[in-house]
Amino acid sequence: MYRYFFxxxxxxxxxxxxLPFWFIILVVIGPIIYFQDKxxxxxxxxRLGKDGKVFKMYKFRSMKMNSPDIRNEDGSTFNSEDDPRLTKIGKFIRxxxxxxxxxLLNIIKGDMSIIGPRPDLPEHRELYEGNEERKLEVRPGVSGYNQxxxxxxIPWKERIQHDIYYIDHLSLWLDIKIFxxxxxxxLKREDIYVAPSCGVEAGVTKDSVGVGM
Structure with a gap:
């Protein structure tokens, strides 16, 4: 009952x-993002949503305009504290x-949940193997078990298995613990950036600005 309604x-x-508290953040952060990088x-x-439906996931832009799209070896998006693509305000909001x-807007629209698997890029669906597509059984979350x-x-493939574990054990109590x-x-700002040992592959795409998981 919780999974399907509550x-x-x-x-x-x-x-x-x-939402009203987010509007305050928008009023403060929005102009700084704009004036730092115009x-x-x-x-x-x-991003990939429930049942594989592609939706637009909203984020504050943290990178400079026209930044290159850099990926880890496993295909996930790269991030680093010293990433030169980040703006000054971008480093802070990250x-x-x-x-x-x-x-929050995605949640209200029905694209996302507060807790759930973090959504993958649309092209990642072609890289799913075995039972990995099961992560699309529920709405993706703003936060989740891995986060x-x-x-x-941890590597992307390992995160997918944790997502499937979450789906199999989904409950109000588990969501509360994750939250x-x-x-x-x-609050502790722990493990924000990908470990350097992951390695990266670079590629430039037209819409790469602000890429991040």
């Missing part, structure tokens, strides 16, 4: 409660996890 109800209620405040990132707050307990310290653990991790 989870969505709680998502909408909490997102609507948080570009869009938001980055609309195409560390404070404020860049993800526009996803709460590992953040960016609380995420809050602690964000």
């Amino acid at each position: 989870k969505r109800l709680f998502d909408v209620m909490l997102a609507l409660i948080a 570009g869009s405040i938001f980055y609309n990132a195409p 560390k404070a996890s404020l860049d993800e707050t526009p996803q 709460a307990y590992y953040r960016n310290t 609380c653990k995420t809050a602690v991790s964000v």
Whole structure:
């Protein structure tokens, strides 16, 4: 019952409660993003949603305009504290996890949930193997099992298996634990960036600005 009704109800209620506070963040952060780099405040990132439907995931833009798209060896998006693509305000909002707050709008629209697997890039669907496509059984989340307990310290394929574990054990109690653990991790600013040992591959794409998971 929680999975099919109450989870969505709680998502909408909490997102609507948080929305006025997000507007304050928008009023403060938005102009700084624009004036530092004279570009869009938001980055609309195409992502895989429930049942494989592609949607636009909203983020505050943290990178300079026309930045190259750099990927890790496993195909996931690269991030680093010393990433030269980041603007000054971009480094701050990444560390404070404020860049993800526009996803409140995705929650209200029904694209995302507060807790769930973090959404992959559309092209990642072709890289799924075995049971990995199961992560598309539920709405993706602003935070999830991996973000709460590992953040960016483990490979993409391992994160997918944790997502499937979450789906198989989805409950109100698990969501509460993930939510609380995420809050602690964000406050401590732990494991924000991908470990250097992951390695990267670079490529430039037209819409690469602000790429990030």
